Amino acid sequence: MGDKPQKATAFVDWYLATVEAAGLTDKRYPVKGMNVWTPYGFRARRELDRVMVREIESAGSVPVEFPTLIPQTEFQKEGEHIKGFDAQVYWVTKGGESPLDVPLVLRPTSETAMYPVFSLWIRSHKDLPLNVYQIVNTFRYETKTTRPFLRVREIHFFEEHTCQVDEAAATERVRSNLEAFAAMAKAFALPFVPVRRPEWDKFPGAFYSVALDIPLGGGRTLQIGSVHHYRENFSRPYQIAYEDREGEQRYVHQTTFGLSERLLGAIVAVHGDDKGAVFPTSVAPHQVVIVPILAGGNAEMVGTFAAGLERRLSARGVRVHLDDSEERPGAKYYRWETAGVPLRLEVGGREAAAGSVTVVDRLGGKRTLGPAGLEEAIDGALRTYDQQLYERALTAFRSAFSIARRLEELGASETVRLLSWCGKESCGRAIETAIDGSLLGTPEGELPIAVGAPGPCLVCGESNDALWALAGRPM
Numbered sequence: 254m255g256d257k258p259q260k261a262t263a264f265v266d267w268y269l270a271t272v273e274a275a276g277l278t279d280k281r282y283p284v285k286g287m288n289v290w291t292p293y294g295f296r297a298r299r300e301l302d303r304v305m306v307r308e309i310e311s312a313g314s315v316p317v318e319f320p321t322l323i324p325q326t327e328f329q330k331e332g333e334h335i336k337g338f339d340a341q342v343y344w345v346t347k348g349g350e351s352p353l354d355v356p357l358v359l360r361p362t363s364e365t366a367m368y369p370v371f372s373l374w375i376r377s378h379k380d381l382p383l384n385v386y387q388i389v390n391t392f393r394y395e396t397k398t399t400r401p402f403l404r405v406r407e408i409h410f411f412e413e414h415t416c417q418v419d420e421a422a423a424t425e426r427v428r429s430n431l432e433a434f435a436a437m438a439k440a441f442a443l444p445f446v447p448v449r450r451p452e453w454d455k456f457p458g459a460f461y462s463v464a465l466d467i468p469l470g471g472g473r474t475l476q477i478g479s480v481h482h483y484r485e486n487f488s489r490p491y492q493i494a495y496e497d498r499e500g501e502q503r504y505v506h507q508t509t510f511g512l513s514e515r516l517l518g519a520i521v522a523v524h525g526d527d528k529g530a531v532f533p534t535s536v537a538p539h540q541v542v543i544v545p546i547l548a549g550g551n552a553e554m555v556g557t558f559a560a561g562l563e564r565r566l567s568a569r570g571v572r573v574h575l576d577d578s579e580e581r582p583g584a585k586y587y588r589w590e591t592a593g594v595p596l597r598l599e600v601g602g603r604e605a606a607a608g609s610v611t612v613v614d615r616l617g618g619k620r621t622l623g624p625a626g627l628e629e630a631i632d633g634a635l636r637t638y639d640q641q642l643y644e645r646a647l648t649a650f651r652s653a654f655s656i657a658r659r660l661e662e663l664g665a666s667e668t669v670r671l672l673s674w675c676g677k678e679s680c681g682r683a684i685e686t687a688i689d690g691s692l693l694g695t696p697e698g699e700l701p702i703a704v705g706a707p708g709p710c711l712v713c714g715e716s717n718d719a720l721w722a723l724a725g726r727p728m
């Protein structure tokens with residue numbers, strides 16, 4: 254136990270060890286930053302995708318899929334965008350033996366793949382809004398240290414792209430995306446704060462960007478997604494225009510909403526503990542694992558009861574796994590704890606005879622359920638577990654922020670700091686130097702902790718227009 258990294262004292266090493274021990278990915282693939290999704294990891298990802306699809310489709314988005322390769326000529330139409338991605342793209346320059354006339358980019362994101370086609374799809378106001386999404390792999394030549402799920406070169410990416418009639422409608426789509434994300438985050442038990450990024454840190458080509466940030470403890474933050482308002486910044490170069498009701502030609506206003514496998518990394522990082530991963534039931538590949546305890550003459554009765562219980566729970570839609578492998582029960586407990594399974598059902602001779610189970614949840618609770626209403630009681634135990642997991646995460650979230658009233662308080666902060674900022678870049682840069690991290694931007698909507706009105710800017714002392722801003726150390 255001694256050499257196992259602890260979450261509180263060696264966070265990054267703990268994260269890497271936890272992902273590895275849970276069996277979510279195989280990092281031995283011989284291309285840096287490109288991980289293999291194992292059967293267990295793939296199932297977690299599939300559940301994650303299901304939640305995203307459910308929420309975005311109820312917000313009126315429909316699925317599409319565009320090609321992976323983008324011609325250089327399309328990729329370079331919007332100047333800011335290309336500047337932002339130039340150093341990060343993979344190029345395809347040959348087809349077989351022959352150099353390609355037009356080199357192709359492996360999509361780092363799909364604006365430049367979709368927008369030439371949107372300009373063909375959209376003709377009239379009747380074609381709007383256009384709300385589409387895809388879940389595809391994107392590629393970025395990441396130069397920093399790669400880490401499974403958090404910083405990778407082949408990314409499992411969710412991207413929504415929309416075209417709206419005007420700026421106000423696009424602003425409304427941003428709001429609707431934030432609402433959809435709040436529902437997803439609730440399902441993942443991940444409290445977050447939407448933060449409008451400063452000008453120098455927005456998405457390349459965006460009018461503004463709202464990042465979805467979570468605190469990871471120790472003053473660290475992780476961006477787990479983003480929503481962008483593009484105004485006409487892409488629709489002009491890509492000629493995405495429509496005829497309005499008066500017969501006038503107008504450019505659409507666009508938005509995007511991006512999420513990725515980082516959410517899975519965030520779930521491990523936020524909920525995991527020194528025993529391993531801890532999954533909310535929405536994402537857990539196995540919500541319930543049944544461990545039969547076979548001893549002496551009751552093996553057959555225990556086996557029959559355990560198999561019947563698996564069938565009954567499965568028929569109710571519970572993702573249940575019966576671990577009837579040869580391992581000792583203790584080894585199974587350890588394995589499924591490490592893998593983050595919400596509920597473990599222990600079934601021995603006494604339980605099988607009574608028709609009950611001993612339930613141990615991943616947060617440490619233990620109780621006997623059944624025989625009456627056993628399936629309903631297990632459903633209830635799953636709901637209670639999710640609630641407790643969310644409350645635990647919310648407590649950690651609230652204690653991860655604190656107010657800084659003077660610039661000198663920022664150094665070596667163990668919390669994400671809430672501070673007054675006038676909005677000027679020079680003051681923002683001074684804050685970044687002081688905290689040795691980033692000015693994340695200004696929170697949208699409710700602040701993560703209760704505070705009064707903002708005071709004067711921490712750097713220049715200007716009071717007019719000063720807003721609450723967040724500063725921390727992004728992972």
Ligand SMILES: [Zn+2]
Nearest residue numbers: 675680710713
């Ligand atoms: Zn200032």
